[in-house]
Amino acid sequence: MGADEEPDVAGRRFDVADAAPVLLDAQGLVTGWTRHAERLLGYPAPEVVGKQLADLLTGADAERVPEVLERCRVDGGWAGLLTARCKGGPATRLMVRVTAAEESRGPSRWLALLSEVTGGQGWDMSRTVLEQMVKGSPIGIAIVDTDLRFVWSNEALARYGGAPAEERLGLRLADVQPGLDTAAIEEQMRRVLATGEPVTGYEHVGRVRAAPLRETAHMMSFTRLEDEHGRPMGVYYTVVDISERRRAQQRLALLDRAGEQIGRSLDLIRTAQELADVAVPALADFVAVDLLEDILHGGEPAGPPAPGQEAVTLRRAAHRSVSPDVPEAVVELGHVASYRPGSAPVRCLATGRSLREERLDPAGRPWAADASGSREATFGELAVHSAMVVPLRARGVTLGITTFYRRHRPESFDADDLSLAEDFVSRAAVCLDNARRYTRERQAALVLQRSLLPHRLPDLDAVDVAACYRPADELTGLGGDWYDLIPLSGARVALVVGEVPGHGIDAAAAMGRLRTAVRTLAALDLPPEEVLAHLDDLVAPRPVRQEGGEAGIEGVDCAQSVGSGCVYVVYDPVDGRCAMAAAGHPAPAVVLPDGTVYFVELPQGPPLGAGGPPFESVEMVIPEGSTLALHTDGLLAEGRHRAGQTDRSRLRQALRQAAPSLDVRCGALVDALAPIRPHDDVALLMARTKRLSGRQVAGWELPRDPAAVADARRTACRQLTDWGLDELAFTTELVVSELVTNAIRYAGGPIRLRLIRERALVCEVFDGGATAPHLRHPRATDEGGRGLLLVSQLTQRWGTRFVPDGKIIWAEQPLAGAEA
Structure with a gap:
């Protein structure tokens, strides 16, 4: 190596005046020693020349010498930190740069430039400048060599866990942060060393030594450091703690999920279960939702419990655990949860404020027991260590409580967890209150509907009858389907089935008015087509001046009935004659005594109040023992049939099934064709004809x-x-x-x-x-x-x-x- 080349080679990283040159042969044997090297390590030339470089290093670094020499032969050089033994003094940390020393003759040799890390002007000066630049930075910064061993780090990095900066030197990340998933981080470093492409925005989640009970999230960026020849010298990386940001994102995600998944129905129990499902496992290991008894029936909740009350009883509406068998549940679903005086749930109900227990007494008694008191357990037996109680409050009314427990994850609930729980529990409380109000309105409509339907069908010599009514589910609400059996003169009987469009109390009230009108017209002994004609005239909207009302409210009384359907059948048991007419309603089906099923070819009139051609009736003779089946659209509205089956084919197949009685047959027919909670009301009236002798x-x-x-x-x-x-x-x-x-x-x-x-x-x-x-x-x-x-x-x-x-x-x- 020429004298004019040596400063150019080393000057970029070292000051030649400060670096101590040492010559090595191809096997790492010291062949040349300088006065500067003697001043740096204390050994005179006779004691060093002829010895292996490994003899001058401490144990761990001495074992690395063969790897360093191999790297030199492959890459043409090497740079990194080594710890040398000083004569008569402590070990010294050296920055070592090895490069080829080419000669015109003789074997290849290596030139090693040694510089003390704590002194000199080369790398150490850069380190000093870096420390001044990043001393007050909250970002953790570190440099590792090509062996992924720490060369330098700032003080901020120590706050993320591990050893201080001076203790990290020469160690790998796994040595500093045992238990951390360092393999994934080092994999990123190796990829950067191999490709030279930086990695930014890499997120790593785990538990560090500084916070072993809580997961932390770090965002890391990696950049390769190269020498003047473009060869990798190490990796420079930064670390930013994004734990709080990640928790905030998780909280927002949980709130978004709560908004999407809670309140998708108007069923109280289902809404309570949706609340528990959202909170587990995102926030807690076990969640229980207990509601006041009156709430489940749509009633107004009673006031808060009195301070001296012996016990407070709620009803377990929902619970969820990370364990499939829910081992934490002392109270089963639907059972009574009894809370002791002075317990956290009772205080929460009385004050309407949330409570949090960071650490529970393992020997403490639980807050709830089932109605019989057959199972009680301590918190230690339930393996829970932290709990929160949040009241379900909506519109100033307390509906119940939600309890959150942790048993598997080691961290306790903190203030942020409580705030998060209060946020989505308050949303769930509004949904529960909406469901409660809907339950109350639906029950009122159902009571009205039931009161307007026949309480008991009369016993007649003309027909044996059975009827079934199934209200719509909670989403669509109660409708206005109805049926009736009206005795007429001459031992005859009128069979009527109808439906009013819409849902709720208005539909039920319109149904009651329509049924009353049909009974009034039936008392006049009118033919079926005339009954429907009078009904159509009654339902048809009228101008305001005819109604005697005010502008803008015409048709208020009859608007709900417009579009109603009705089928009216008159059967005479003397001669078996049957006359019928329909207004926008399915034609009846007839089951003959031999089991043959056919549908009456009945001219369809327009729905009531819609206007159109006059109604027509048909008359036929039905054999004794035949069964008439009158039904509303809801019976065939559900698409549960097989491919290729029509509505009539489904009904025909169901009507062919034998049954011990007409009541059983009627119920079985509805069960076969309609779900438990149909989307539309279902009304079915079946009549087996008889003849007078x-x-x-x-x-x-x-x-x-x-x-x-x-x-x-x-x-x-x-x-x-x-x-x-x-x-x-x-x-x-x-x-x-x-x-x-x-x-x-x-x-x-x-x-x-x-x-x-x-x-x-x-x-x-x-x-x-x-x-x-x-x-x-x-x-x-x-x-x-x-x-x-x-x-x-x-x-x-x-x-x-x-x-x-x-x-x-x-x-x-x-x-x-x-x-x-």
Whole structure:
């Protein structure tokens, strides 16, 4: 090496005047020693020349000499820290730079430049400048050599754990931070050394020695240091503590997740479980949600517990644990959680403020026990060491409490954890209060709906009936589906099923009005198409001036009913005739006695109030023992059928299933076609038809002769004697006499008398007239007009029914022992 090259080679890192040159042969044997080297280490040349370089170094660094020489042969040089033994003094830390010493003849040799780390102007001067630059920096900075051993670090790095700067020299990261996942960090350093591409923004999460109970997060950046020839000398890296930022991000993520996952339904229990699911394992190892008893039923919560109260009982609504079997749960779901006086949950309920226990007494008694007190445990047995209690408060009302426990993770709950818990528990409390209010409204609507539906279907000789109603789920709310069974004159019966659009109390109220209107129209004995026509006129919106209301509120009473559907069926058990009409509603299905199922080809009229063509009816004869199935759209609204199946094919298949009774069959049909909580209301009315026997019906043709009245009375009395109803003979004679006399006197065409014995005695007189008689209240001086008045006074009910070729005047008398 020329003299003019040596400063150029070493001057960039060392001052030649300060560095001590030493010559080595290819095997690391000292072949040349200088006065500067003697002043630096204290050895004269005779004691050093001929010895191995390793003999001058401490044990750990002496073992590295073969690796250093191999690196020199591969890379043409090496630079790093070595610790040398000084004669008569302590070991000295040296910055060593090895480069090739080329000669024109002879074997290859190495030139080693030694510089004391604590003195000189080369690397040490750079270190001094760096220390002055980063002395007050909060960023940890370090330099490692190509063996990933610390060459230099600042004081800030020590705050992240590990040894002080002077104790790190020559050590690797694993030696300074035992237990830390250093393999991933060193992998980044090796990649930077190999590729020369810096790595920025690398995040490392773990537990360091300075904070063993809490995870810390560091952001690191790595840059390769090179010599003047571009060869790697080491890695310069920085460390920034981002633990707080990461916790803040986790808190925001947890709050976002709570906003997305809590309150997705209006079910109290489900909402409480969503709260527990969000908090585990992100915040706690075990979470329990206990609600006041009144809350679960939609009621207003009672006031806070009195200070002297013996115990406070709540209902366990939800809990969640990191362990699948939930070993921390002393109280099972749905059971009563009883809290002792003075316990943290009781204080939390009484004050409405959260409580936090960083460290629980392992021998302390738990806060809750089940209703029977069969299981109690200490905190030590439950393996929990830290707890929080947060009240569920919304709109100034306390709904219950949420308790958080930690048992697996070593860190205790801190103030930030409590603040985070309060944030998303308050959100959950609003959702729970919304669910509570909805539960209250839904129960009120359900009570109204149930009160407006038939409490008990009457027992009739015409049909055996069964009905099933299933309200919609909590998301869509209660609807306005309904059904009814209405006894008509002449032992006939009307079967009605309908639905009102919308949900909630308004729909239930509209359903009640519509059902009342149907019953009123049914009492007029109108044909099915006329009943629907009158309903349509009742529901159709009217102008404000016709309603007598104010501007802007027209149709308030009837708007909910517009678009309603209804099917009206009249069945006559005397001859098995069945007439029906529909308004925007599915046609009934008929199950014949042999099991054959078919759907009535019923002309579909428009929904009520929508306007359109007039309603049409169909009439047919149904065999005795057939079953009529009337249902709303909700029965077939759920898509649970197999591919290729239509709604009617599903219903047909379900109707073919046998059952021991009509009630069982009705329930099984709904279970097969609709879920437990359907999206729309489901109403199903099934009626098995019966026929009146020949001994229950008697009829006679009467001539248009006043003398026929006496014959009609005698004939009726003989029939009553055959039926064993002699006690009704007097009234029946009077009714027959009055009705037949009126037909002969005022009507034209043939006259027929018919008696029907079912649960009442029905007397019918048919004539060809088109005018209905009217009940009069004659004055004392009037000589006539008292016939129908007597009939109305002596019978249970009477009326007029129009048929295509005339009219029928009828009257009913209760049988002996029958209810009025």
